[in-house]
Amino acid sequence: xxxxxxxxxxxIIEQLNLEDMTPADIAxxxxxxxxxxxxDSIDALELIVMLDKNYGIKLTDPKEGRTIFxxxxxxxxYITEHRSK
Amino acid sequence: xxxxxxxxxxxxxxxxxxxxxNFLEEIVEYNDTVIPAQDPNYKDYIPPAAARRMxxxxxxxxxxxxxxxxxxxxxxxxxxxxxxxxxxLRDSEKFLSNILDNDEQYLTPTPFIQSTHNTVGGQIALxxxxxxxxxxxxxGSNSFESCLIDAKLQLEQNEAQxxxxxxxxxxxxxxxKLLKLVGQIKTEPVNSSELxxxxxxxxxxxxxxxxxxxxxxxxxxxxxxIVGVDIFxxxxxxxxxxxxxxxxxxxxxxVNDVDLVILGNNGDVRFDDFYNTLTSGIFKETQQxxxxxxxxxxxxxSSFGFWLAANILKAQSLPKVVKLNDKNTSQFxxxxxxxxxxxxxxxxxxxxxx
Numbered sequence: 001x002x003x004x005x006x007x008x009x010x011x012i013i014e015q016l017n018l019e020d021m022t023p024a025d026i027a028x029x030x031x032x033x034x035x036x037x038x039x040d041s042i043d044a045l046e047l048i049v050m051l052d053k054n055y056g057i058k059l060t061d062p063k064e065g066r067t068i069f070x071x072x073x074x075x076x077x078y079i080t081e082h083r084s085k
Numbered sequence: 086x087x088x089x090x091x092x093x094x095x096x097x098x099x100x101x102x103x104x105x106x107n108f109l110e111e112i113v114e115y116n117d118t119v120i121p122a123q124d125p126n127y128k129d130y131i132p133p134a135a136a137r138r139m140x141x142x143x144x145x146x147x148x149x150x151x152x153x154x155x156x157x158x159x160x161x162x163x164x165x166x167x168x169x170x171x172x173x174l175r176d177s178e179k180f181l182s183n184i185l186d187n188d189e190q191y192l193t194p195t196p197f198i199q200s201t202h203n204t205v206g207g208q209i210a211l212x213x214x215x216x217x218x219x220x221x222x223x224x225g226s227n228s229f230e231s232c233l234i235d236a237k238l239q240l241e242q243n244e245a246q247x248x249x250x251x252x253x254x255x256x257x258x259x260x261x262k263l264l265k266l267v268g269q270i271k272t273e274p275v276n277s278s279e280l281x282x283x284x285x286x287x288x289x290x291x292x293x294x295x296x297x298x299x300x301x302x303x304x305x306x307x308x309x310x311i312v313g314v315d316i317f318x319x320x321x322x323x324x325x326x327x328x329x330x331x332x333x334x335x336x337x338x339x340v341n342d343v344d345l346v347i348l349g350n351n352g353d354v355r356f357d358d359f360y361n362t363l364t365s366g367i368f369k370e371t372q373q374x375x376x377x378x379x380x381x382x383x384x385x386x387s388s389f390g391f392w393l394a395a396n397i398l399k400a401q402s403l404p405k406v407v408k409l410n411d412k413n414t415s416q417f418x419x420x421x422x423x424x425x426x427x428x429x430x431x432x433x434x435x436x437x438x439x
Binding site: 015016017018019020038042045046049052053 | 133134136137138187190191192193194195198
């Protein structure tokens with residue numbers, strides 16, 4: 001699980017061009033949207049594509065994203081349970 | 086009908102033109118076939134959250150436009166008119182590469198959103214919260230001049246009082262490969278000071294953004310008056326001199342009234358004769374200047390020539406590095422700019438001291 005969390009942090013930084021950030025700057029329970037990392041709706045779309053491409057998870061209900069993308073912890077837990085690759 | 090003035094300038098180019106006190110005093114020399122623009126500290130102008138999605142062309146456009154607004158002491162304009170020959174190439178290339186690499190799957194939104202030609206104009210409007218007229222002209226090497234015509238018409242008719250106008254293009258890695266394949270970019274590196282002596286085909290390719298605030302209200306700090314602009318998609322080489330004379334006549338001037346002619350020579354042996362016919366013909370006795378050894382060639386490189394002319398008229402001095410012949414003049418009142426690319430999209434622009 002820890003390796004997956006590290007991988008997620010690296011991918012998020014790269015995919016969303018979070019310049020000046022390192023994986024160490026993102027705590028596992030930091031809020032990704034809103035007051036945390038400050039991601040927005042376009043970032044949410046980027047994350048949905050990332051889940052599909054990297055882990056074979058297709059989110060059919062966008063509302064699911066709200067809880068899945070809450071933090072690195074919630075993302076890692078969802079991926080571990082639902083990944084097909 | 087109102088007169089139209091250049092009230093401010095902002096430039097990002099191969100030279101350090103983002104430094105407001107540097108009017109080509111410190112020259113960046115190169116020996117290459119593709120030269121990138123000098124980067125200012127973009128973080129000084131664009132919030133990091135917005136900048137992270139922007140490719141270089143968008144950043145250059147926003148910074149140059151903010152510099153122009155600052156120079157004009159304005160926070161808002163009535164309209165934004167942008168010219169670009171190739172648009173946001175880097176995001177276009179990224180989006181198309183993703184389509185190919187991922188078998189048309191997993192397409193992410195950012196490069197798609199940012200890849201359109203009017204992204205720069207849109208992002209400037211978002212930054213300024215400008216809800217006025219916003220138009221982007223994509224017309225090869227006449228893209229910037231098309232903006233000039235639009236802005237001039239609006240200001241003359243008093244449909245707007247202040248318009249932000251600019252030209253911007255960025256280098257795209259894949260596009261450079263294609264341009265090299267078709268021989269548009271030189272195969273051998275060229276030293277900037279010897280560009281016109283290269284005697285080879287193709288150009289030294291580059292990028293940049295030059296923005297201006299045009300107004301129908303003259304200020305003490307105005308750079309120049311825009312007297313006339315004319316564009317031609319095609320123009321045979323034997324007609325260039327007559328067309329230049331006719332253009333001047335339309336503005337009640339003759340060749341003798343031109344104090345300086347600024348030409349878009351880019352060292353492409355195939356097409357520099359369009360300029361040579363003027364320099365060795367009707368403008369033989371006129372002071373001549375060129376600039377693409379400083380800016381490189383791109384579809385809106387003529388906006389750098391425009392920046393140069395505006396600065397010369399305001400400073401009343403000609404940087405030595407742009408001189409093309411040894412003629413001299415006591416003052417700069419009328420400057421004529423002529424540009425073309427690959428024998429197409431010719432433009433004549435006339436600026437006057439104000």
